[in-house]
Amino acid sequence: MNLQLDENGRLRHLLTTEGIPRELLTRILDTAESFTGVIGKSVKKVPLLRGRTVINLFFEPSTRTRTTFELAAQRLSADILNIDIATSSASKGESLLDTLRNLEAMQCDAFVVRHSESGAAHFIARHVSPGVAVINAGDGRHAHPTQALLDVFTIRREKGAFEPLTVAIVGDILHSRVARSQIHALMALGTGEVRVIAPRTLLPAHIQRLGVRVYEDMDAGLDGADVVMMLRLQRERMRGALLPSEGEFFRRYGLTEQRLERTRPDAIVMHPGPINRGVEIDSAVADGPRSVILHQVTNGIAVRMAVMSMVLGGGAETAGSGREEVAS
Amino acid sequence: MNLQLDENGRLRHLLTTEGIPRELLTRILDTAESFTGVIGKSVKKVPLLRGRTVINLFFEPSTRTRTTFELAAQRLSADILNIDIATSSASKGESLLDTLRNLEAMQCDAFVVRHSESGAAHFIARHVSPGVAVINAGDGRHAHPTQALLDVFTIRREKGAFEPLTVAIVGDILHSRVARSQIHALMALGTGEVRVIAPRTLLPAHIQRLGVRVYEDMDAGLDGADVVMMLRLQRERMRGALLPSEGEFFRRYGLTEQRLERTRPDAIVMHPGPINRGVEIDSAVADGPRSVILHQVTNGIAVRMAVMSMVLGGGAETAGSGREEVAS
Amino acid sequence: MNLQLDENGRLRHLLTTEGIPRELLTRILDTAESFTGVIGKSVKKVPLLRGRTVINLFFEPSTRTRTTFELAAQRLSADILNIDIATSSASKGESLLDTLRNLEAMQCDAFVVRHSESGAAHFIARHVSPGVAVINAGDGRHAHPTQALLDVFTIRREKGAFEPLTVAIVGDILHSRVARSQIHALMALGTGEVRVIAPRTLLPAHIQRLGVRVYEDMDAGLDGADVVMMLRLQRERMRGALLPSEGEFFRRYGLTEQRLERTRPDAIVMHPGPINRGVEIDSAVADGPRSVILHQVTNGIAVRMAVMSMVLGGGAETAGSGREEVAS
Numbered sequence: 001m002n003l004q005l006d007e008n009g010r011l012r013h014l015l016t017t018e019g020i021p022r023e024l025l026t027r028i029l030d031t032a033e034s035f036t037g038v039i040g041k042s043v044k045k046v047p048l049l050r051g052r053t054v055i056n057l058f059f060e061p062s063t064r065t066r067t068t069f070e071l072a073a074q075r076l077s078a079d080i081l082n083i084d085i086a087t088s089s090a091s092k093g094e095s096l097l098d099t100l101r102n103l104e105a106m107q108c109d110a111f112v113v114r115h116s117e118s119g120a121a122h123f124i125a126r127h128v129s130p131g132v133a134v135i136n137a138g139d140g141r142h143a144h145p146t147q148a149l150l151d152v153f154t155i156r157r158e159k160g161a162f163e164p165l166t167v168a169i170v171g172d173i174l175h176s177r178v179a180r181s182q183i184h185a186l187m188a189l190g191t192g193e194v195r196v197i198a199p200r201t202l203l204p205a206h207i208q209r210l211g212v213r214v215y216e217d218m219d220a221g222l223d224g225a226d227v228v229m230m231l232r233l234q235r236e237r238m239r240g241a242l243l244p245s246e247g248e249f250f251r252r253y254g255l256t257e258q259r260l261e262r263t264r265p266d267a268i269v270m271h272p273g274p275i276n277r278g279v280e281i282d283s284a285v286a287d288g289p290r291s292v293i294l295h296q297v298t299n300g301i302a303v304r305m306a307v308m309s310m311v312l313g314g315g316a317e318t319a320g321s322g323r324e325e326v327a328s
Numbered sequence: 329m330n331l332q333l334d335e336n337g338r339l340r341h342l343l344t345t346e347g348i349p350r351e352l353l354t355r356i357l358d359t360a361e362s363f364t365g366v367i368g369k370s371v372k373k374v375p376l377l378r379g380r381t382v383i384n385l386f387f388e389p390s391t392r393t394r395t396t397f398e399l400a401a402q403r404l405s406a407d408i409l410n411i412d413i414a415t416s417s418a419s420k421g422e423s424l425l426d427t428l429r430n431l432e433a434m435q436c437d438a439f440v441v442r443h444s445e446s447g448a449a450h451f452i453a454r455h456v457s458p459g460v461a462v463i464n465a466g467d468g469r470h471a472h473p474t475q476a477l478l479d480v481f482t483i484r485r486e487k488g489a490f491e492p493l494t495v496a497i498v499g500d501i502l503h504s505r506v507a508r509s510q511i512h513a514l515m516a517l518g519t520g521e522v523r524v525i526a527p528r529t530l531l532p533a534h535i536q537r538l539g540v541r542v543y544e545d546m547d548a549g550l551d552g553a554d555v556v557m558m559l560r561l562q563r564e565r566m567r568g569a570l571l572p573s574e575g576e577f578f579r580r581y582g583l584t585e586q587r588l589e590r591t592r593p594d595a596i597v598m599h600p601g602p603i604n605r606g607v608e609i610d611s612a613v614a615d616g617p618r619s620v621i622l623h624q625v626t627n628g629i630a631v632r633m634a635v636m637s638m639v640l641g642g643g644a645e646t647a648g649s650g651r652e653e654v655a656s
Numbered sequence: 657m658n659l660q661l662d663e664n665g666r667l668r669h670l671l672t673t674e675g676i677p678r679e680l681l682t683r684i685l686d687t688a689e690s691f692t693g694v695i696g697k698s699v700k701k702v703p704l705l706r707g708r709t710v711i712n713l714f715f716e717p718s719t720r721t722r723t724t725f726e727l728a729a730q731r732l733s734a735d736i737l738n739i740d741i742a743t744s745s746a747s748k749g750e751s752l753l754d755t756l757r758n759l760e761a762m763q764c765d766a767f768v769v770r771h772s773e774s775g776a777a778h779f780i781a782r783h784v785s786p787g788v789a790v791i792n793a794g795d796g797r798h799a800h801p802t803q804a805l806l807d808v809f810t811i812r813r814e815k816g817a818f819e820p821l822t823v824a825i826v827g828d829i830l831h832s833r834v835a836r837s838q839i840h841a842l843m844a845l846g847t848g849e850v851r852v853i854a855p856r857t858l859l860p861a862h863i864q865r866l867g868v869r870v871y872e873d874m875d876a877g878l879d880g881a882d883v884v885m886m887l888r889l890q891r892e893r894m895r896g897a898l899l900p901s902e903g904e905f906f907r908r909y910g911l912t913e914q915r916l917e918r919t920r921p922d923a924i925v926m927h928p929g930p931i932n933r934g935v936e937i938d939s940a941v942a943d944g945p946r947s948v949i950l951h952q953v954t955n956g957i958a959v960r961m962a963v964m965s966m967v968l969g970g971g972a973e974t975a976g977s978g979r980e981e982v983a984s
Contacts, residue, residue, distance in 0.1 A: 043707030051371030297761035379699030
């Protein structure tokens, strides 16, 4: 059974984009859309989650991801608490489940979980109490669903419908938790064609089964694309010599202005950040007119607000609701 | 004179449960009771301490304890600031008193103090300005009063009156700051009989003077008990060979279902956490129907809210007060 | 052009006290004055910056400075987020500018920047987007403008007008970011006479050009002074043997009660903290009746509230404004 949906098909946890039906994905994006107005205002705050407690439960450090969830929670008026599990009572020998039970007993409403092991967020979701929600903020090579959601949200804002689009995902597919989540979301939303472009050594086995077309040659893969989604070269996750050298990688798979000419004239360029300039993407492209990389960051706050409000709210989780709470 | 009471007998600081009269203990528990309703709601927040500043002043790290005070402060709408003194200007050679004077000058209202040295919270309380309150969050082997208060609060919620009860405290009494605080609170509240069960090497000298009965044999000590309060085996605090081995300790003092049969049929099992499963308590007991360990955690938030609101408030510190502030 | 003023002469960033005209300095001090009432109340909070996001962007750790900005932001109801850049994605190879662009894209409103390199805050201010403000919380030896502003604010509160005053700055001028900022602010405010007192090895070249009088002999320099501003001996910043010894330094430049007799009878003693007792100042003086050191700390919150509200607000940034926001 799908752990992340409740009996009414509502979002109960967000663990992976895999298995989320198109209607629900669309609802998440619509909810995120309603928050973009909030973020643009000078008072960037709605009282939707006032008095709710969100725990950033980070088993591996990521200032960047922690920051985005912290900002999203603040803008929903939730209380947020950062727990770096590496330095907590886990070191006193307490088990993960005991730590969870304790935080639940403190009446926390949601855990944002970051972990270096694949499946950690699922494990936690399987064991939390009925009232507590889990949001996966990245687990091992497995999934990074809020990143994928902000990516498809960005595509929808820039391009409209998914059906006519050809989307190319380029780079280290093998070590990327983002790529899997992106592919699932893009397929579910009915994207016309999804391509992955990578050297054979950085491709997972049987990736075609997800419905994507595989290219080893970048020029061929970019041909006619509407969206180019670059991946970060996860140098810190690579063990052994999967790559000849960074220079060689850039020569074959780095995105340059010249290569971008193979795409549609109005193609957009995306990257989950942080960018390795000159490794997987040329600065001229990253900072160029086709880049929507910083839009992705902005959209990431709205998407995380949407996910938090949906797993914690009672069904009235758009930006407009909750306003009357203030007035009363 | 009792440093922690003001001239009207009100709670000015919370340093130890020792010397707090029964009436005041009862008032703390009553105040905590009023907050249990707040914690159970989806908007877990009252505006009682809005605009007040609480500093978590931690000289030794404890994510768990810091978290409980941070949550309690958030739910009272106080502003809270964590200062890990190990990394602060103490390392620039500033004295503790100068650090205190500075934080006071920033108009902080309360310090929650955690320190590895016994007496540290008292020292700070002796030196703070009239308007500033100190809450001891554990100092050396000396005291951990909020833990003891949440323990007696839990007993009262589960059992009602203290007079008819036989309470057995089991384990490493010598190194436990909790045990001392528990004994003082239980005696002041009129508990029928308080027992301590421990090997001779883990008993402080003259412990009988506190009014407790001492047992070296666990089965005898548990006989007819209404409440069993297990202590954590403070392995990290033990120097030298006070114990034969963990296996041997568990064989003689570990709480198992079999041993629990010596207690009353409705006896409850408590533990301050984090649990060493299989060292001082069997998992079947910790997770069993008699365990109220997670209730203790929940009650800990209410008790810390009560203490904070009493040392900071002006006498109107129950959950109901402050509500009108919101409406106005 | 002056980076820190906008086309209407308003405060856009606060990078240095250098070049801020007297009228604007006075306006900052007046705004700070309006906040002193807020800080003294039990509800120390105004809703002026509700829904605004301030980032403490600390490239070198300083618990003390971080705390003052965090408290100031909380009391203005802003959301504040601490980013210790040493542990963030900078370590993943992201450039400073990319980090900035990302935080801006998350719609942060202000950066409070602390850096060990002179000019870092200017660099950041030159590159932020139009809507984002930068506050320098200390950069290398260069500037520490909020400290200097709280110093002149304290002088004005204690002494009134600047014109009749003789102010002596004593100690390690060479390594002090505070001294430069103080001198600029004091000169702009029309201070009668500003003196610096230091051994030749701790004086920057050409310091006289700033308009100060230089004394190597402390007794001569203190003669008739209204204000004595001691500097911290920056032992951790001194490389090589600029000083004979701490004992020798104290003998020649330490402030004692005896030396203080050379000043005016109503002279005040200031120090930016943390104090090295017995190194640059005697405890009897630091804790004595002429010391306003702790007033400086209190005033520091009001001044930081003033600066934050001026760079973030739309011109209605005194403590009184925003009140109606609450009522409505």
